[in-house]
Amino acid sequence: MMKKTWILFILITAIGIAGCLDTTSHSQAIFMLLDTSGTYQHEITKAQSIVNYLLGTLESGDSFAVARIDSASFSEKDIIAKMTFAARPSVSTRQKLLFRKEFDAFIGSSSRSAFTDITGGIIQAVEYLNETGAGEKYILLFSDLKEELVEGHIRNFPLEMTGCNVIALNVTKLRSDNIDPREYFKRVEEWKKRVEAGGGKWKVVNDLERFDLILGK
Amino acid sequence: MNLNDAQTLWTSNLFYLLLLIAIAEVFLYFARIPAHRSIFSLCRLLHNSFRLMAHSVLLAEKRMIQRNKEVLLTAGQKSAERLIEQEFNRVDAVLKRDLGGFPAIQRALADRISHIDENYLESSELEPPPPVWVNAVKSVAKISSGGDAAVANILNEIHKTTEHQFKRSIDEYRKSTSVRLSKLTKIAPDWRQVAELLKDVSKKFDGLNDRAKLLDNLMKEYRDNRAKTDKAERMLSSSSITHFFISGFVLLVAIGGAMINFQLIALPMSEMVGGGSYIGNLKIANVAAMVIILVEIAMGLFLMESLRITNLFPIIGQMDDKMRVRMIWVTGIILFILACIESSLAFMRDRIAADLHALRQSLADVDMDQQVTSFIPTVGQMVMGFILPFALTFVAIPLESFIHSSRTVIGILLAAGIRACAFVLRLLGNIFLYTGGLIIAFYDILIIPLLWIENVLTKKQEGTKKAKEKA
Numbered sequence: 264m265m266k267k268t269w270i271l272f273i274l275i276t277a278i279g280i281a282g283c284l285d286t287t288s289h290s291q292a293i294f295m296l297l298d299t300s301g302t303y304q305h306e307i308t309k310a311q312s313i314v315n316y317l318l319g320t321l322e323s324g325d326s327f328a329v330a331r332i333d334s335a336s337f338s339e340k341d342i343i344a345k346m347t348f349a350a351r352p353s354v355s356t357r358q359k360l361l362f363r364k365e366f367d368a369f370i371g372s373s374s375r376s377a378f379t380d381i382t383g384g385i386i387q388a389v390e391y392l393n394e395t396g397a398g399e400k401y402i403l404l405f406s407d408l409k410e411e412l413v414e415g416h417i418r419n420f421p422l423e424m425t426g427c428n429v430i431a432l433n434v435t436k437l438r439s440d441n442i443d444p445r446e447y448f449k450r451v452e453e454w455k456k457r458v459e460a461g462g463g464k465w466k467v468v469n470d471l472e473r474f475d476l477i478l479g480k
Numbered sequence: 481m482n483l484n485d486a487q488t489l490w491t492s493n494l495f496y497l498l499l500l501i502a503i504a505e506v507f508l509y510f511a512r513i514p515a516h517r518s519i520f521s522l523c524r525l526l527h528n529s530f531r532l533m534a535h536s537v538l539l540a541e542k543r544m545i546q547r548n549k550e551v552l553l554t555a556g557q558k559s560a561e562r563l564i565e566q567e568f569n570r571v572d573a574v575l576k577r578d579l580g581g582f583p584a585i586q587r588a589l590a591d592r593i594s595h596i597d598e599n600y601l602e603s604s605e606l607e608p609p610p611p612v613w614v615n616a617v618k619s620v621a622k623i624s625s626g627g628d629a630a631v632a633n634i635l636n637e638i639h640k641t642t643e644h645q646f647k648r649s650i651d652e653y654r655k656s657t658s659v660r661l662s663k664l665t666k667i668a669p670d671w672r673q674v675a676e677l678l679k680d681v682s683k684k685f686d687g688l689n690d691r692a693k694l695l696d697n698l699m700k701e702y703r704d705n706r707a708k709t710d711k712a713e714r715m716l717s718s719s720s721i722t723h724f725f726i727s728g729f730v731l732l733v734a735i736g737g738a739m740i741n742f743q744l745i746a747l748p749m750s751e752m753v754g755g756g757s758y759i760g761n762l763k764i765a766n767v768a769a770m771v772i773i774l775v776e777i778a779m780g781l782f783l784m785e786s787l788r789i790t791n792l793f794p795i796i797g798q799m800d801d802k803m804r805v806r807m808i809w810v811t812g813i814i815l816f817i818l819a820c821i822e823s824s825l826a827f828m829r830d831r832i833a834a835d836l837h838a839l840r841q842s843l844a845d846v847d848m849d850q851q852v853t854s855f856i857p858t859v860g861q862m863v864m865g866f867i868l869p870f871a872l873t874f875v876a877i878p879l880e881s882f883i884h885s886s887r888t889v890i891g892i893l894l895a896a897g898i899r900a901c902a903f904v905l906r907l908l909g910n911i912f913l914y915t916g917g918l919i920i921a922f923y924d925i926l927i928i929p930l931l932w933i934e935n936v937l938t939k940k941q942e943g944t945k946k947a948k949e950k951a
Contacts, residue, residue, distance in 0.1 A: 289758045315843040324756020350754030352747070356835045363843065 291478075292326035292397035293317060294388035297343075298406030299331045300379040307373060309433060309471060310405050314366050316474040318359045323350050326395040329366055330384060332406060333376035334413050337383035343369045347395065381410045382418035389424050401478060402463075404431045408450050425462035429454075430477060432468055508923070509930040516920050523916025530909030537902040541895055548891035549713055553705050555884055556716040560702040567698060571691050578684040589677055592670045599670070603663035717888065724885035730878035738773050741822070741868045744861065745769045748828035773872070776818050780873030783811040790880040819869040826865030830858045 295317075297310050314329060321327055328345035330336070344365040348355035385402060392400040402424075408431060412418055431454065440447035455465040468476050508515070704712035749772075750765035757764040785796040786807040796807065924931060 287758075289761075290756055319840050319843050322755060323750065324754075348756075350756050351751050352755055352832050353751060353835060355755070356832075356839050359839055360842065 288396055288398035290324040290326070290395075290397045291321070291399035291401065292392045292395040293321070293328070293401045293403060293478075294391050295327075295329045295403040296336070296381070296384040296388060296405060297329065297331045298379060298381075299333055299373055299376045300406075300409075300411065301375050301377070303379075303407050303435065306405070306433060306435060307370065311366070311370055313403070313405070313432065313471065313474065313477070315363065316477075318363060320478070321348060321359075323348050323352055323355045326392075326397060327362065328388075328391055329369075330387060331369075331373070331376075332379055332381055332384045334378035334380060335383060335416065336380040337387050339387075341384070341387070342391075345391070378413050379406070379409060379411045380413070380416065380418065381406060381408065382412075382422070383416075385422060385424070385429070389422070389427055392427060400427045402427055402429045403477065404429060405433060406431070407435045407437060408454050409437060422457060422461035422463075424458060427458075427461075427463040428466065429458045429463050430466045430468055432477065433471055434467055434469060505927050505930055509927045509934075512923070512927065515923060519919050519923070520916050523912050523919070526912035527909045527916075530905045530912065534902045534905035534909065537898055537905060541898040541902060544891065544895045544898060548888060548895060549708070551891060552713060552716045552720065552888050553708055555720075555888070556712065557702065557705045560698060560705055564695065564698050564702060567691065567695050571688070571695070574684075574688060574691065578688075582681075585677055585681060589674060592674045592677070596667050596670045596674075599663045599667045603660040603667075717892070720885045720888040721892075723881050724889045727878040727881035727885060731875070731882055734872065734875040734878065737868060737871060738777070740864075741773050741872070742766075742769050744829060744865055744868070745772060745822055745825045747832055748825040751828060751832060772818065772822070776815065776869040776872050777875055779811045779815045779818070780869075781876045781879070783808060783815065783873055784876035786811060790876045792876070792880050792883070815869055815873065819866045822865035822869055823862045824865075826861040827858060830861050 295310070295314065297307055299307065310329075317327060324347070326345070326347040328342055330342040330345075333341060344362050346358050346362050348358050381404070385404075388402045392402070410418070431451070434447075434451060436444075436447055451467060458465045470476065701712070705716075746766050746769040749769045750763070753764050753768050755763070755765060759767055781790070781792065782796065784790045785793050786799075786804050788797055788804075791797055796804070799807065
């Protein structure tokens with residue numbers, strides 16, 4: 264009887280210790296990059312429904328940030344709204360409402376950028392996601408993936424994005440893509456290679472009706 | 481390689497193959513007897529080993545059945561003891577309650593009877609006989625007047641007086657009879673009361689008789705259990721399986737209740753312990769909610785134990801009454817506090833759910849003015865939060881029944897499993913035995929040409945021998 268009790272005690276203790284030693288982070292962090300360049304600016308309203316969906320899906324402890332891609336995106340100034348939701352659901356609900364308000368304000372006042380610095384935005388996103396220490400990291404790239412840099416800006420270096428899932432959303436076809444579709448596929452493939460070379464994962468979701476596909480849930 | 485080369489190669493290979501077969505045939509023919517013995521021995525060994533294993537498993541099954549029987553009968557005996565004890569307690573209570581009232585009934589009966597007696601005596605009182613002078617007058621009346629008018633007048637007067645006296649006597653007699661009848665009429669309610677009282681007593685004795693019959697049956701059952709009869713085992717086994725399924729079903733219902741309870745408090749718990757913290761893969765809020773439910777169940781178990789409704793922890797049942805009552809109070813208070821906590825958590829859940837709903841509506845751009853608010857769901861959730869902990873308390877009863885009956889059911893299943901294992905082992909043993917015969921037959925098929933030659937030669941030799949013997 265005593266032996267059984269001891270075995271049970273040891274088992275419970277072991278399970279308890281195993282549970283306490285598990286330091287895996289279960290939170291997720293999402294950084295959404297919005298292309299505000301001339302060719303894509305009119306698509307930005309579509310991003311609103313995605314942001315709303317994500318605000319409804321994210322839980323306490325998760326982080327969410329939205330930034331725009333402009334001529335020089337590697338800057339905190341480009342972050343429209345960022346928030347790590349509080350542990351208490353009532354507080355996180357208020358935070359989400361605030362987030363939405365900030366984003367709506369941006370949609371109402373967004374302006375076109377002359378250039379598209381996607382790489383700068385991605386570096387900014389990776390930096391933010393790593394800082395959150397989240398278990399699952401996502402970069403949502405709402406862009407046509409056509410990068411146009413200001414002369415002198417250096418972006419042709421390898422990216423370090425281990426553990427990041429990059430999801431390209433609503434990758435629109437440009438007028439030039441219609442003439443030669445290979446350009447579109449080449450553009451997507453180049454970004455895929457670049458992300459995967461940096462240790463990240465790449466996915467393209469063009470059907471914005473299927474929100475559940477975005478985070479693969 | 482041309483066709484000729486290929487043909488040559490094929491012919492030479494065929495030759496070597498045939499040579500190899502011939503050598504193998506000769507080898508197999510000469511090795512036939514030891515090979516047969518080896519195959520037979522190996523198969524016999526396997527057959528016997530499996531039979532032995534089957535036998536051993538069957539012995540284990542017998543032990544298991546014996547153990548099951550003992551467990552079953554012991555449980556049945558305990559249950560019968562408990563039932564008999566309960567029944568005796570009931571009889572004791574009935575005797576105390578009913579027989580305690582007997583002196584009063586006896587007094588009432590005695591009063592009624594003495595009342596009846598008095599009335600009866602009064603009713604039996606006779607009217608005093610007619611006065612003695614009446615006889616004297618009668619004698620005088622018999623005297624003849626002898627034509628004398630004076631005497632005739634006297635006699636007429638005497639006759640009138642006698643008639644008058646007779647009428648008076650008759651009237652008095654009627655009066656007295658009416659009085660006696662009225663006395664007898666007064667006895668009737670007393671009789672009715674006596675009959676009612678006796679009916680009541682009879683009813684009480686009937687109740688006692690029923691209990692006595694029940695006790696007789698229980699005692700018979702108990703004696704059967706003690707005698708370890710097959711009938712008792714069968715009955716207990718059947719009742720145990722029934723208990724197992726019924727209690728299992730009730731436990732499933734209770735699990736459903738616990739799940740609803742969990743859903744009710746898991747969300748608001750995240751408001752208290754944080755929604756983003758985990759232990760392993762489990763959310764701390766969920767763990768905390770589960771802990772609260774488990775504590776409620778544990779408290780319910782202790783309460784039921786303290787009330788001596790269940791007997792899962794003998795130590796609680798054996799406590800002295802003072803301690804037990806304290807325990808009842810403590811567990812009851814803890815349950816009440818937990819019920820209040822759950823109720824408030826249910827209220828908080830409603831608020832959080834309303835906030836989340838409002839957020840989702842806002843995110844989906846739905847007009848908030850169209851929302852209908854009602855206090856009924858809030859109150860409903862709060863009531864559920866308050867009641868469910870108390871409802872879960874009663875889980876202890878089916879749980880005890882399930883634990884006790886599962887011992888028997890698991891035992892029966894294990895015995896059946898062991899029996900099936902023994903069958904498989906016996907089957908394998910027989911398969912190996914007949915496979916040996918099959919292999920031997922196949923072996924002989926391989927060397928059939930040589931066996932045929934041997935057969936022909938043997939017959940020839942036998943023919944020569946017979947011819948020699950005849951000569």
